[in-house]
Amino acid sequence: xxxxxxxxxxxxxxxxxxxxxxxxxxxxxxxxxxxxxxxxxxxxxxxxxxxxxxxxxxxxxxxxxxxxxxxxxxxxxxxxxxxxxxxxxxxxxxxxxxxxxxxxxxxxxxxxxxxxxxxxxxxxxxxxxxxxxxxxxxxxxxxxxxxxxxxxxxxxxxxxxxxxxxxxxxxxxxxxxxxxxxxxxxxxxxxxxxxxxxxxxxxxxxxxxxxxxxxxxxxxxxxxxxxxxxxxxxxxxxxxxxxxxxxxxxxxxxxxxxxxxxxxxxxxxxxxxxxxxxxxxxxxxxxxxxxxxxxxxxxxxxxxxxxxxxxxxxxxxxxxxxxxxxxxxxxxxxxxxxxxxxxxxxxxxxxxxxxxxxxxxxxxxxxxxxxxxxxxxxxxxxxxxxxxxxxxxxxxxxxxxxxxxxxxxxxxxxxxxxxxxxxxxxxxxxxxxxxxxxxxxxxxxxxxxxxxxxxxxxxxxxxx
Numbered sequence: 001x002x003x004x005x006x007x008x009x010x011x012x013x014x015x016x017x018x019x020x021x022x023x024x025x026x027x028x029x030x031x032x033x034x035x036x037x038x039x040x041x042x043x044x045x046x047x048x049x050x051x052x053x054x055x056x057x058x059x060x061x062x063x064x065x066x067x068x069x070x071x072x073x074x075x076x077x078x079x080x081x082x083x084x085x086x087x088x089x090x091x092x093x094x095x096x097x098x099x100x101x102x103x104x105x106x107x108x109x110x111x112x113x114x115x116x117x118x119x120x121x122x123x124x125x126x127x128x129x130x131x132x133x134x135x136x137x138x139x140x141x142x143x144x145x146x147x148x149x150x151x152x153x154x155x156x157x158x159x160x161x162x163x164x165x166x167x168x169x170x171x172x173x174x175x176x177x178x179x180x181x182x183x184x185x186x187x188x189x190x191x192x193x194x195x196x197x198x199x200x201x202x203x204x205x206x207x208x209x210x211x212x213x214x215x216x217x218x219x220x221x222x223x224x225x226x227x228x229x230x231x232x233x234x235x236x237x238x239x240x241x242x243x244x245x246x247x248x249x250x251x252x253x254x255x256x257x258x259x260x261x262x263x264x265x266x267x268x269x270x271x272x273x274x275x276x277x278x279x280x281x282x283x284x285x286x287x288x289x290x291x292x293x294x295x296x297x298x299x300x301x302x303x304x305x306x307x308x309x310x311x312x313x314x315x316x317x318x319x320x321x322x323x324x325x326x327x328x329x330x331x332x333x334x335x336x337x338x339x340x341x342x343x344x345x346x347x348x349x350x351x352x353x354x355x356x357x358x359x360x361x362x363x364x365x366x367x368x369x370x371x372x373x374x375x376x377x378x379x380x381x382x383x384x385x386x387x388x389x390x391x392x393x394x395x396x397x398x399x400x401x402x403x404x405x406x407x408x409x410x411x412x413x414x415x416x417x418x419x420x421x422x423x424x425x426x427x428x429x430x431x432x433x434x435x436x437x438x439x440x441x442x443x444x445x446x447x448x449x450x451x452x453x454x455x456x457x458x459x460x461x462x463x464x
Contacts, residue, residue, distance in 0.1 A: 051126025052077055053233070056150050058085060058115075060378065061167065061201045062131035063094060065237075067103045068212045069129075070113050072236035077114040077121050086115050095377045095404075097208050119153045127163040127233050128154050131201060134168045135308055140315045140335070142171065151178035158183060160193040163229045165219075166247075167201040169254050169313050171320040174198075175247035180222055190222040197221035197230035198247035200254030205307075206375030216240040220250035258313040259331060264299040265310065266337040269344075272301035272454060282454045303432050303452040304341035304383030306372025311338065311381045342383040345452050346390035349428055352448050353396065356427050365391055366418065366426045367400040368440065369433025370408060377404040384432050385410070399424075403435060 055066040058080040066078045080086055088094050092104055107113040114121065122128050132150045135143045147168050154164055155178075164183075166175050175198040180190050190196040199219040204210035217238040221227030231241040244250050272282035282301055290298040305311050314335055318328050353363045370384035371377055379385065384400070388410055391398050400408065401418045408415040418424070422442040429443055431451040443449060 051075075052124065054079055054122030054125040054128045056080075056119075056122070056128060056130045056154065057132035057146075057168075058089060059131070059133060060095070060205055061203045062129075063089065063104075064096065064100060064203055064212065065129060065131055065167070065201070066113075067096075067100060067107055068237040070107045070110065071103050074236060075112045076107070077116065077125060079116055079119060079121060081117050081119075083117055086117060089115060095205070097206070097211070099208060099211075119157060122154070123157045123159065125162070127165060127229075128158075129233075130154060130164070130166045130168060132168050133308055134170050134312065134316070136312045136315045140318075142316050142319050144170070147174070148178060152182070155179060155182040155186060158186070158188055158194055160188065161195075163195040163197070163226070163233060165230050165233065166196075166198045169200060169258070169309070169316065170251065171316045172248050172251045172255070173320075174251060175222070190226065195221065195223075195226035195229045196247070197226045198250045199230060199234055200250060200257075205378065206373055212237045214239060216242055218242045218244060218250050218253050220244040220247045222247060255313060255317045258309050259317055261299075262305070262310050262314045262338055263330065263334040264297070265302075265305060266334040266341075268299040269301045269341055270337065301452060301454055302341075302383075303345045303387065303430075305338055306380060306382040307378060308380055342386035343390060345383070345430070345450070346387045348452075349387070349391060349430055349450050350394055350396075352428055352450060356448075358427075362395050362397045363427040364425070365396045365398045365428045365430065366421055366424075367398065367430050367432045368402075368421075368438075369431075369435055370400045370402045371404050371433050371435075374433055374435050375404075379405060379408065382433075387430065387432070388415075400432075402433070 052075040053069050054077045055062050055069070056079050058066060058078050062078070062080070066076050070076045078089070089104070090108065092101065092108070094104070096104065130147075130150050132146045134147050137143050147170060150168075151166070158164060164179055166179060168174075175196065179196050183190055183194055183196065188194050197219055198221075199217055202210075202215045202217060203212070204215075215238060217234045217240070219227060219230045219234055219241060220243070221230050227243050231243060234241045244253065268286075271285075275282040275285055286298050286300060289296055314331055318331055318335070321328055349365065353365070356363060367384055367388065370382055370388075371379055372382040372384075388398050388400070388408075392410070398415075399418050399421075400415060401421045403417075406417050408417070426447055429447055429449045431440075431449065431453055434440070434453065434455065
């Protein structure tokens, strides 16, 4: 029973530019004319305030969601079928923003904050929020195993009057396929007996600037009543709720967001390589272009993308459109480039190693950081995994240092993070993930450095 098991990590792309703030600290977001919005003061919270809210799946989306709801005053039941995950939460051994650990401690001390692996626990909840992962297979095909199981469990226990809110990124039509249709078959038609809506998650792991209290949410319900009920719940943790006309519009909005990011990350990597060919420093060029106040958004190069957003979400759109005979040539090319980026970095590393003078021993390579983005412990689909595997397969002795990742399994081997990399000599240092507060001045000027991020290394050792 691991259908809802969720990892403690995250799902954004390390190669992306730091996203612009959704709005000032007051929570008032800048919006385009004609947008349908509701601030916390605009929506009626009474419909959900009195009841208990269940959060299904307590991973990198579900746990922060449960904590934010608890902080808003809601009575929360957190459900995950992984006893190990529940135990980690109780021990506070989970990956959160620094400011969220106090909220976790407060929740664990509150007898109204419940943790369980029993799906029956949300039968009596007024609202059920589904936050389970939606990965892809090795062939880039959507893997809906966990989402289907979670939705089936919710539908089987749904009762009249409940709000069922799906937040997991998936193909357009998922909400109807996995919730609406099964509910009708159970004799609980949405719009009459239950309220069903989709509101894509917007969690930016490791980034305190984009907490839920500062991030607008999008919601589309099956009927106006469901939209309003879902907006009332979302308004407890979000400064602005943007209503759309259907779950499908909200589903496509999320796919559009992350497809946009994937294409721009692929472009940023290609243009950074072009800058190097022309003898230019990529960040200087990007910063200059970013002075334009319109028509440009900065994205930055890196070793690749990781997590379960950028490497996965666009494939849900590609898969669905391919089934309908629609071509996506630009997206296909971008995703192929995204997938190939770690191999490109590894090839550059091997070229640098081939030029070293001492070939009597295996080359010693150090990766600086292995999590997929700064400030998190998440290694899901991290480019570092592929880079390590390729270099090791070509005879390199690869080590890493990362304060967030103490050990790293690669096949039969388990690597342990190097505690004091300055105490060793390295034939090559690869800058993969620069965590907040890292001082890399210890890297000797004589050590070759490959920096696909093009940020922050001392100028004397920038040699990529």
